[in-house]
Amino acid sequence: MALTEQDIEQITRVFRESGWDEMRLKVGGATLLLSTDPDNVDGGFSSARSDTPPAPVSTKPATTPAPASPPQPVEGLLVRAPNLGTFWRRPKPGAPAYIEIGATVDEDTEVCLIEVMKLFTPIKAGSKGRIVEVLVEDGEMVEFDQPLFRLDPLD
Amino acid sequence: MGTLARVFVANRGEIAVRVIEACHAEGIETVLGVSEADREGRGAELAERAICVGPAAAQASYLNPGALVMAAKGTGCDALHPGYGFLAENAGFARACAENGILFIGPRPETIEQLGDKIAARRVAAEAGVPLMPGSEAVGSVDEAVARADAMGYPVVIKAAAGGGGRGMFVATDADAIRGCFEKASAEAAAAFNDGTLYMERFIANARHIEVQVLADDHGNAVHLGERDCSAQRRYQKVVEEAPAPVLPDAARARLHEAALQLVRHIGYRNAGTVEFLYNMDRGKPCFIEMNARIQVEHPVTEMVTGIDIVREQLRIAGGAPLSFAQADVVLRGHAIECRINAESPGRDFAPSPGRVTTWRPPAGEGLRLDSHIREGDLVPPFYDSMIGKLIAYAPTRAEALARLGAALDDFAVEGIETNIAFQRALLAHPDFVRGGVSVRWLESVLMLAVNAQEG
Numbered sequence: 322m323a324l325t326e327q328d329i330e331q332i333t334r335v336f337r338e339s340g341w342d343e344m345r346l347k348v349g350g351a352t353l354l355l356s357t358d359p360d361n362v363d364g365g366f367s368s369a370r371s372d373t374p375p376a377p378v379s380t381k382p383a384t385t386p387a388p389a390s391p392p393q394p395v396e397g398l399l400v401r402a403p404n405l406g407t408f409w410r411r412p413k414p415g416a417p418a419y420i421e422i423g424a425t426v427d428e429d430t431e432v433c434l435i436e437v438m439k440l441f442t443p444i445k446a447g448s449k450g451r452i453v454e455v456l457v458e459d460g461e462m463v464e465f466d467q468p469l470f471r472l473d474p475l476d
Numbered sequence: 477m478g479t480l481a482r483v484f485v486a487n488r489g490e491i492a493v494r495v496i497e498a499c500h501a502e503g504i505e506t507v508l509g510v511s512e513a514d515r516e517g518r519g520a521e522l523a524e525r526a527i528c529v530g531p532a533a534a535q536a537s538y539l540n541p542g543a544l545v546m547a548a549k550g551t552g553c554d555a556l557h558p559g560y561g562f563l564a565e566n567a568g569f570a571r572a573c574a575e576n577g578i579l580f581i582g583p584r585p586e587t588i589e590q591l592g593d594k595i596a597a598r599r600v601a602a603e604a605g606v607p608l609m610p611g612s613e614a615v616g617s618v619d620e621a622v623a624r625a626d627a628m629g630y631p632v633v634i635k636a637a638a639g640g641g642g643r644g645m646f647v648a649t650d651a652d653a654i655r656g657c658f659e660k661a662s663a664e665a666a667a668a669f670n671d672g673t674l675y676m677e678r679f680i681a682n683a684r685h686i687e688v689q690v691l692a693d694d695h696g697n698a699v700h701l702g703e704r705d706c707s708a709q710r711r712y713q714k715v716v717e718e719a720p721a722p723v724l725p726d727a728a729r730a731r732l733h734e735a736a737l738q739l740v741r742h743i744g745y746r747n748a749g750t751v752e753f754l755y756n757m758d759r760g761k762p763c764f765i766e767m768n769a770r771i772q773v774e775h776p777v778t779e780m781v782t783g784i785d786i787v788r789e790q791l792r793i794a795g796g797a798p799l800s801f802a803q804a805d806v807v808l809r810g811h812a813i814e815c816r817i818n819a820e821s822p823g824r825d826f827a828p829s830p831g832r833v834t835t836w837r838p839p840a841g842e843g844l845r846l847d848s849h850i851r852e853g854d855l856v857p858p859f860y861d862s863m864i865g866k867l868i869a870y871a872p873t874r875a876e877a878l879a880r881l882g883a884a885l886d887d888f889a890v891e892g893i894e895t896n897i898a899f900q901r902a903l904l905a906h907p908d909f910v911r912g913g914v915s916v917r918w919l920e921s922v923l924m925l926a927v928n929a930q931e932g
Contacts, residue, residue: 404536405529405543407550438542438572462550464528465512465537 487559604742636665642712722912780812834892
């Protein structure tokens with residue numbers, strides 16, 4: 322299965338949340354290297370190439386975080402998708418986004434829409450906080466329970 | 477239409493695994509839609525990708541057409557396999573797939589609709605010249621039901637028009653019995669199928685459940701793959717299935733096959749399907765019950781005796797290919813018997829027994845096949861059907877297949893949950909079953925008495 326741009330974004334997110342230092346993923350002819358070390362430009366590829374091929378890695382993004390990795394403490398709060406659907410940051414095309422990074426929200430603040438077959442449901446933040454990260458691209462399909470926003474909690 | 481490249485599997489459990497493996501054998505990628513409870517399952521491990529379509533409750537995941545179609549589209553699938561159960565025979569779901577450019581691996585939506593309405597199905601079966609049980613159209617009231625039954629003769633069975641699986645089904649031996657159960661049957665049917673419409677058929681106590689497997693493509697080719705006997709049933713749920721049907725006269729067998737093909741040709745059926753009959757043991761005559769427009773749980777016994785992979789054929793048919801073989805190429809050899817292995821407690825009236833499977837050591841050997849999604853350490857979740865696998869034995873003769881399956885059940889070690897394995901062992905060993913040709917009432921009457929007596 323060829324990697325799509327979406328796949329790479331999701332894999333990157335999984336990697337970010339994993340606490341790993343490095344991840345090398347080979348799918349078909351393409352190799353994806355993710356590393357926390359900014360100096361790792363080569364990624365050890367030259368040495369890896371002479372080795373046996375890397376162990377096959379599942380390309381399942383976000384569905385199952387590798388069970389081997391210990392649970393990471395979540396920094397901040399997450400707003401999660403209540404159902405599978407398309408993530409929309411604006412109430413309609415051309416309109417301003419529901420929420421931008423840095424904005425403060427409370428439990429009832431609407432932060433996005435999830436669309437399932439032309440049915441649009443506004444999603445509320447569910448807790449008080451400041452938006453620090455938007456984890457999904459506008460128009461991307463999200464799975465059930467997928468994190469959408471990261472919040473810094475506010476009392 | 478070209479061949480399929482990526483198939484979305486909209487099911488769980490053993491059938492999800494079966495479909496994924498068939499896709500891989502055809503060189504097709506798979507995406508599995510999982511509920512939150514199945515994220516870590518064997519199917520999710522085998523598929524190229526798994527995507528969580530909803531929470532554990534089936535209503536919000538495996539029975540959620542919007543989420544499933546959306547997930548299929550969003551992951552770039554060109555087709556969807558519905559498995560059995562859940563949305564496999566939901567015409568609206570098949571239509572939603574088509575509207576979103578996803579090929580539904582099954583019959584056309586109109587066919588699903590026609591066969592799903594059991595009264596309409598009786599009508600087309602009659603048109604096709606298929607022998608029918610004497611019965612009625614929809615009965616709107618208790619008084620109408622009594623009048624019809626008086627004319628038809630008792631006993632009668634009251635059934636849900638939208639039904640299946642025994643829900644909304646009652647047997648009545650006289651007018652008072654109809655008055656006693658009519659409202660309840662209608663309420664049960666309405667609760668289960670959103671449609672309380674009822675109809676009636678003459679009830680035959682001394683009957684066997686015999687069904688014919690068919691395959692039909694989009695090019696007008698239709699073949700049958702012989703019959704299966706699924707008479708060992710408890711509460712209208714099949715427990716053991718075998719192919720071919722034992723102790724059946726050749727003429728009756730041929731008549732069943734021909735009747736099934738008459739119906740399939742008449743409605744222009746496409747996909748794998750099963751035409752179900754009740755075989756009247758007193759008169760040696762089959763009567764049509766219904767046609768199931770999907771792959772069935774018990775398809776492996778037919779695969780074992782024909783050597784044809786029915787799921788792979790479904791994929792090829794959906795891809796637009798003509799059937800790769802003709803009726804004359806279908807040769808039935810040997811005998812196959814399947815036991816459904818359930819996480820349930822026969823000692824507690826077959827109550828479901830979900831939990832962690834701490835030991836899972838299935839038997840293996842010549843002529844044995846296990847279709848299952850269970851790995852040691854897996855959790856059998858409490859949200860779904862209790863079937864955890866199907867053990868199938870194949871041998872040149874029925875007696876050898878029975879012996880092989882019995883020995884295999886003895887070797888099947890499962891711990892952590894209760895199963896029906898010992899019950900299945902007792903069933904296979906019962907002299908009536910060994911002789912073959914038991915009726916649909918046999919398990920609940922004769923076998924249960926014998927099993928309870930042994931335990932008491």
